[in-house]
Amino acid sequence: MARWRLCLLILAVLFSPAAPRETLRAQIWAQPPVPTLYHQLMLICEVTGEIGPQEYLWEKQGSPGPLQKHPNSILLFRPFNKTHLGTYTCTASGPQGTAVATYSLWINDMVGSVFVFPQESQSAYVQVKAKLEQPLNNFTVCLRSFTDLTRPCSLFSYATKNQSKEIRLFKPGPGRYELYVGGKFLLFRVPKSLGESEHVCASWESSTGIVRFWFNGKPWPRKGLQRGYIVGVPASILLGQDQDSFGGRFNDQQSFMGEISSVYMWDMGISTSEVKAAMYNRPNETPIFGWRNFPYKIVGEVYLKP
Numbered sequence: 001m002a003r004w005r006l007c008l009l010i011l012a013v014l015f016s017p018a019a020p021r022e023t024l025r026a027q028i029w030a031q032p033p034v035p036t037l038y039h040q041l042m043l044i045c046e047v048t049g050e051i052g053p054q055e056y057l058w059e060k061q062g063s064p065g066p067l068q069k070h071p072n073s074i075l076l077f078r079p080f081n082k083t084h085l086g087t088y089t090c091t092a093s094g095p096q097g098t099a100v101a102t103y104s105l106w107i108n109d110m111v112g113s114v115f116v117f118p119q120e121s122q123s124a125y126v127q128v129k130a131k132l133e134q135p136l137n138n139f140t141v142c143l144r145s146f147t148d149l150t151r152p153c154s155l156f157s158y159a160t161k162n163q164s165k166e167i168r169l170f171k172p173g174p175g176r177y178e179l180y181v182g183g184k185f186l187l188f189r190v191p192k193s194l195g196e197s198e199h200v201c202a203s204w205e206s207s208t209g210i211v212r213f214w215f216n217g218k219p220w221p222r223k224g225l226q227r228g229y230i231v232g233v234p235a236s237i238l239l240g241q242d243q244d245s246f247g248g249r250f251n252d253q254q255s256f257m258g259e260i261s262s263v264y265m266w267d268m269g270i271s272t273s274e275v276k277a278a279m280y281n282r283p284n285e286t287p288i289f290g291w292r293n294f295p296y297k298i299v300g301e302v303y304l305k306p
């Protein structure tokens, strides 16, 4: 994608009748500068240097076609919602040349940070403040964790009023992960690692019950669980504590100690290449929440650190 754009840019420069004498620069800025969900947002493509009558081509990374090709330099979102998050490119062209600018539209970007859970606790956790509106037929959860605990610990706990283990990513001990759906679970054995963080993803689809599990970007053999089940809403989603009831009844012997980062959840299955993209915080599919738009609240002793 970037390569053909570069080729076009080079061709445009080589074959344009009057090659630009000064360097054209394009820049994208947002109005308002800090975007708010469900409000109007404009991305404005501003060109410095005279390029005469202009046309602006807007594209979004991961989107098949161009979004807009127009003499107007403004891309309008009315209102701005989470499906609009992503990386945008504006290509401004006129008789004297072309200029390209990119812009990353994210809210609450946490890339480069981790949650530190410094000690065993019965009260410290991170609450994910995402509002899920529809029950889930499919989901994927990914996260990175770093711990030297040998006792059981809870990484991701999604509880409903009806089922406290609606979705649960749990580490019963080193070299083992459990995925719960609707209170039932599957065990995945992985190599024991000491002194290294571990990235895991787990996905489930209702129609077949098939669970996929990836360890450090590598797929594990598929297994099945809870075919036909529907994951309920509303949910209480916590990191670092296991919920035995909706939003509570924690056990310090299952609390997490160490670091958690790169937390993502999608309402669909994803591919191995998308798992790897999420490992590097560059997913193409828009998650329900993810490390580049992570609505959270810290309760008790947990720190967000570089």
Ligand SMILES: *[C@@H]1O[C@H](CO)[C@@H](O)[C@H](O)[C@H]1NC(C)=O
Binding pocket: 077, 078, 079, 080, 081, 082, 083, 084
């Ligand atoms: C987001 O806005 C687009 C229009 O730009 C609309 O088509 C879409 O349904 C909206 N999605 C949500 C989840 O509100």
Ligand SMILES: *[C@@H]1O[C@H](CO)[C@@H](O)[C@H](O)[C@H]1NC(C)=O
Binding pocket: 137, 138, 205, 206, 207, 267, 268, 269
């Ligand atoms: C869930 O996944 C299955 C299989 O990939 C797909 O056919 C179905 O449409 C998905 N359901 C929803 C609600 O996304």
Ligand SMILES: *[C@@H]1O[C@H](CO)[C@@H](O)[C@H](O)[C@H]1NC(C)=O
Binding pocket: 162, 232
């Ligand atoms: C709660 O769980 C019971 C039994 O598992 C089920 O029959 C019922 O439909 C569930 N209620 C809701 C609101 O999900």
